[in-house]
Structures are given as C-alpha cells and as structure tokens.
Amino acid sequence: xxxxxxxxxxxxxxxxxxxxxxxxxxxxxxxxxxxxxxxxxxxxxxxxxxxxxxxxxxxxxxxxxxxxxxxxxxxxxxxxxxxxxxxxxxxxxxxxxxxxxxxxxxxxxxxxxxxxxxxxxxxxxxxxxxxxxxxxxxxxxxxxxxxxxxxxxxxxxxxxxxxxxxxxxxxxxxxxxxxxxxxxxxxxxxxxxxxxxxxxxxxxxxxxxxxxxxxxxxxxxxxxxxxxxxxxxxxxxxxxxxxxxxxxxxxxxxxxxxxxxxxxxxxxx
Amino acid sequence: xxxxxxxxxxxxxxxxxxxxxxxxxxxxxxxxxxxxxxxxxxxxxxxxxxxxxxxxxxxxxxxxxxxxxxxxxxxxxxxxxxxxxxxxxxxxxxxxxxxxxxxxxxxxxxxxxxxxxxxxxxxxxxxxxxxxxxxxxxxxxxxxxxxxxxxxxxxxxxxxxxxxxxxxxxxxxxx
Numbered sequence: 001x002x003x004x005x006x007x008x009x010x011x012x013x014x015x016x017x018x019x020x021x022x023x024x025x026x027x028x029x030x031x032x033x034x035x036x037x038x039x040x041x042x043x044x045x046x047x048x049x050x051x052x053x054x055x056x057x058x059x060x061x062x063x064x065x066x067x068x069x070x071x072x073x074x075x076x077x078x079x080x081x082x083x084x085x086x087x088x089x090x091x092x093x094x095x096x097x098x099x100x101x102x103x104x105x106x107x108x109x110x111x112x113x114x115x116x117x118x119x120x121x122x123x124x125x126x127x128x129x130x131x132x133x134x135x136x137x138x139x140x141x142x143x144x145x146x147x148x149x150x151x152x153x154x155x156x157x158x159x160x161x162x163x164x165x166x167x168x169x170x171x172x173x174x175x176x177x178x179x180x181x182x183x184x185x186x187x188x189x190x191x192x193x194x195x196x197x198x199x200x201x202x203x204x205x206x207x208x209x210x211x212x213x214x215x216x217x218x219x220x221x222x223x224x225x226x227x228x229x230x231x232x233x234x235x236x237x238x239x240x241x242x243x244x245x246x247x248x249x250x251x252x253x254x255x256x257x258x259x260x261x262x263x264x265x266x267x268x269x
Numbered sequence: 270x271x272x273x274x275x276x277x278x279x280x281x282x283x284x285x286x287x288x289x290x291x292x293x294x295x296x297x298x299x300x301x302x303x304x305x306x307x308x309x310x311x312x313x314x315x316x317x318x319x320x321x322x323x324x325x326x327x328x329x330x331x332x333x334x335x336x337x338x339x340x341x342x343x344x345x346x347x348x349x350x351x352x353x354x355x356x357x358x359x360x361x362x363x364x365x366x367x368x369x370x371x372x373x374x375x376x377x378x379x380x381x382x383x384x385x386x387x388x389x390x391x392x393x394x395x396x397x398x399x400x401x402x403x404x405x406x407x408x409x410x411x412x413x414x415x416x417x418x419x420x421x422x423x424x425x426x427x428x429x430x431x432x433x434x435x436x437x438x439x440x441x442x443x444x
Contacts, residue, residue, distance in 0.1 A: 048306035057301075080307035080330060081368045081429030081444075087391035113366065114433055114441050115389070251332045253444040260345040 020068050036063030040072060048076030067096035071104070078108055079252060102126040103144050107137045111253050116151035123148045139250065143168060146180055150256055153187055162187050178208040179248070179255070186217050186257050194221050212241035213248055216259045219267060232268070239264045307427060309372060309381045320372075320380030322425050328372060329417060329426045338428075338444060339415025346413060347430070348442055354407045358400040360437035365394050367404055368431040373414040375423035382409060396434070404432055404439075 022037035040059040045051035056073035059066055074089035090108070094101045106122030109115040123144050126134050134144045142150075149164035165184050169176060185200030198221055201214040219234035238259070241247065248258040303310070308328070322328060331338065338344050365388040372381045384405055388394040408430055417424040431443040 046305070050302040050304055053302050053306065076306040079332060080427065081370050081431060082307060082385070083366065083368065083431070084385065084387050084391055084393060112443060113431065114443060118389075249337060251335055251337050254338070254344050260343045262342060262345055 020066075025063075030063075033063035033066060036060070036066050036069065040066060040069040043072070048080065065096055067093040067100060070096070071101060078112060083113060098125070099129050102129070103135045104138055107142075107144065107147060110147055110151055111137070111139075111250075114154065116154045120148055120151045123151075141179060141250075141255075142177055143174065143180075146177065146183070150183060153183075154256070158187055158191055162191070176207060178211075179204075179257075181207060182211065182214055182217075183257055185214065189217055189221055194225060197221050210241075210246045211248065212238040212246055212264070213257060213259055215241060216264055216267075217257075223267070235264060235267045239268065307370065309370065309383055309427070311381065316381050320378065321374060322372060323375035323423065324425060327424070329419065329424055331373075331417070331426050331428045333426065334417050334419065334424075336415070339417070340411070341413030341415070344442070347411060350411060351404075351407055351432075351439060351442060354410075355403055355439055358397065358403070358437040360397060360400075363397055363400060363437040364435050365389055365396070366431050366433055367396055367401055368429055369405060369408045370427065370429040371408070372425055373417070373428050374425045375416060377414045377416045379409065379411065379414055379428070397437070400434070400437060 019041050020037055022034055022041060025031075025034035025037055036059040039055055039062070043052050043055050045055070053073060053076075056069045059069040060073075063069075070089050070093040074086050074093065077083070077086035077089065086108075090101065090105050094105055102122045103126050106119040106126065109122065110119035123134060126144070136143055137147055145168040146165055149161040149168070152158075152164060153161035162184065165180065165187070168174060169180060169184070181200045181204035185197045185204055188194075188200055189197035198218065201218045201221075204211070204214045215234045215238035219231050219238060222228075222230035222234060239261070242259075242261055242264060248255045307330075338347075340347055365386060368385045368387070370383045370385070371379050373379050382405060384401060386394040386396045386401065414428070417426040429444070432439055433441040433443070
C-alpha cells in the first residue's frame with residue numbers, strides 16, 4: 001500500500017507545478033532535497049522580496065534538481081516584466097521537469113508576451129509527452145488546447161483555430177470553460193460565418209451570462225446583417241453589463257477579445 | 270591629551286558597533302538582489318530629481334490593487350497614443366520586445382523609466398535608437414495613469430509596458 005501511495009505521489013509530483021509533497025523526499029531518504037523542499041514551500045517573506053529569492057537560492061543549492069524552486073523564483077520576474085530573467089529560470093524548471101512546467105511556460109508566453117509561436121511549441125511538446133489531457137492555464141480560464149487555438153488565431157490561421165477549439169469542445173469528457181464559446185463565436189464572425197457566430201455567442205451567454213463581450217460581438221453581427229433593432233439592443237446590453245463590471249478581466253494582462261467601454265460607446269453613437 | 274581624544278574615539282566606535290550588533294543587523298547580500306525584484310532606485314544621472322515618491326519603502330506593483338492596468342480610458346487609450354504618435358521605423362531584424370518599466374507615484378505621475386530590449390529567444394537585444402527613443406518618449410508622455418489606493422491611501426506603484434516589435438513595426442502592447 002505504501003508503495004502504491006508513493007508511486008501515485010511521485011507521478012503527481014512529477015506532473016504538476018503545484019507545491020511538491022516534501023515527504024516523498026523523506027521516504028526516499030533524500031534528506032537534502034527534503035530540507036530544500038521544505039525551504040521552497042515554506043517561504044514566509046513577500047513574493048519577490050530579497051529574503052524570498054534567497055530562500056529559493058538556498059533550496060536550489062541544497063537540491064539542484066528541485067524544479068519547484070526555480071519555478072517559484074521565476075514568478076516575480078514574469079509579473080514585473082523582466083522576461084529575460086524569467087525565461088532563464090523557467091527554462092531550468094522545464095529542463096528538470098518538462099511534463100510539469102511546459103504547459104505553464106507555454107501559457108505564460110501566450111498571456112504575458114503574445115509569443116504565439118513559442119506557446120504553440122510548448123503546448124505541442126507537452127502533448128507529445130502525454131497520452132492524456134495537457135491541462136489548464138494557471139489562472140484556470142482555459143484548457144490549453146483552446147489556448148493553442150487562440151495562438152493560431154493570432155497568427156492568422158483562423159480555420160485551424162476553429163478546428164482546434166471545436167475538436168476540444170467535442171471531446172466527451174470536456175466541460176466548456178467560461179470563454180470557449182465567446183472566442184469560437186468571434187472567430188466564426190471574423191470568418192464571415194455569421195450564423196455560426198450567433199449560435200456560439202448565444203451558447204456563451206447560455207453558459208456564462210456575466211460578460212459584456214458576447215453581446216457586443218452579437219451586436220456587430222446584427223449590424224452586418226443590417227438588423228438595426230437587434231444591433232442596438234445588444235450594444236446597449238453590452239454597455240449595461242460593462243458598467244456593472246461584467247466583462248473580461250485579468251489582474252495582470254488584457255485577455256484576447258476583451259472589449260473596452262469606448263468601443264461600445266462608439267457603436268452606440 | 271591626544272591619547273584621551275583617541276581613546277574617546279575608540280570607545281565611541283566600539284559603542285556604535287555594539288549598537289549595530291544589538292539592533293540585530295546582519296550582513297545582507299545587497300549585490301545579488303534588490304529589496305524586491307524589479308526595484309528601481311533613483312539615479313541622478315538619468316532620473317528627474319523633481320519626480321517624488323510618497324513612500325520609497327513601499328512602492329507596490331500595479332497588479333497589487335486588483336484593478337489590472339489603471340489608465341483613464343483604459344488600455345485602448347494607450348494603444349491609440351502609440352498608434353498616433355509612433356513614426357514608422359520599418360527595419361528588418363528589429364524584431365523582439367521592448368519593455369519600459371517605471372513608477373507611477375501617488376499623484377499619478379510617472380518617472381524613473383528603465384528600458385530593456387529582448388529578442389524572440391528571450392535574450393538581451395539593443396534596438397535601434399530611432400525606435401526605442403520614440404517608445405520611451407511616448408511612454409513618458411502618457412498622462413492618464415490611475416492612482417493606486419491601498420487602505421484608502423494613495424500609493425506609488427511599478428508599472429511596465431512591453432512592446433512587441435516585428436521588423437521595426439509595433440504589433441502589440443502588453444500587459
């Protein structure tokens with residue numbers, strides 16, 4: 001039983017960038033890595049503070065293979081815009097544990113730098129390492145195949161983006177996330193499939209009616225179809241939702257297909 | 270008399286050292302890390318001396334307020350500012366990212382600008398001055414920064430803008 005738990009623990013430990021279970025090192029009689037793991041997972045100082053960064057250094061010194069310490073040490077550089085320092089550290093975490101960190105690195109390349117090619121490369125590499133789901137973005141907003149689709153959209157390969165997103169949505173065990181159908185609807189609208197766009201945007205509203213964006217894009221479609229009443233009513237609803245705070249939001253970056261109040265007001269003039 | 274004076278100085282020095290020790294001061298490896306990752310200290314050679322920080326010891330990060338990017342008219346205003354102001358610098362090989370990091374003080378004014386260029390492999394890159402100077406000057410002229418509020422008090426914070434550049438053309442602005 002002990003070995004089953006240990007094996008399951010190791011599998012989990014290797015495949016996630018969540019906090020490691022330090023007891024696994026203890027069970028392996030690896031005292032240095034156990035101590036390093038405790039150090040890296042019990043940082044009391046503020047993220048990015050000197051004390052915090054030095055604690056991760058100490059952990060790395062004790063256990064150079066502790067990918068989690070590199071991963072955590074990298075985070076403040078990412079959030080504060082020092083992408084050169086971030087990349088050096090996160091690359092080390094990926095080198096030590098590709099299965100655990102490729103998805104995260106790819107997502108950050110997409111979210112913080114709009115490095116679409118780099119993100120696709122990471123997602124595809126991760127896919128090649130796994131025969132199961134490639135996981136979700138660290139903020140919990142996207143399954144990573146959907147994020148890959150958005151990367152292809154940004155690179156101008158919109159048909160490919162639609163195909164990837166639809167394939168993910170068609171998977172038997174997949175529960176759609178809050179923004180999947182919004183992006184699919186916008187993509188279809190951009191490809192000239194207005195009916196497909198309406199269907200996906202309405203599906204988005206049906207699943208998650210806390211966003212101004214689907215109404216805004218529905219409004220654009222009705223404008224294209226010269227349906228003045230529907231165009232205006234959707235734009236008004238978009239504005240009302242926006243003012244209530246029902247809109248795409250991320251504390252660090254601006255999500256794709258996010259709209260701004262000025263854009264809605266321009267349509268309502 | 271000279272001996273007494275010297276003795277006094279030695280005693281004073283010893284008291285001062287003992288005081289420091291009693292205060293628990295430990296040697297700190299300042300050379301490796303600043304107080305916080307990304308801290309920008311005043312540099313008299315480059316920084317505007319009239320730019321004041323409310324609390325030098327407590328400059329937060331833009332994301333600490335939970336409001337995302339704080340700018341009058343939202344990010345679209347920033348994009349318009351650069352779209353209108355940036356003169357074409359189309360040049361092959363000028364591809365990568367330019368990040369400008371700075372402080373927005375408790376009055377919503379910006380200062381202490383620092384610039385970093387990076388290529389698509391995430392390595393240091395020096396961009397053509399005609400491009401980086403324009404980006405820096407346009408950033409300095411952004412005047413709609415929101416004031417950070419923490420515990421109902423105005424607060425200074427760090428902000429950055431990253432410009433994605435392809436062949437000298439501005440493609441996207443982050444965050």
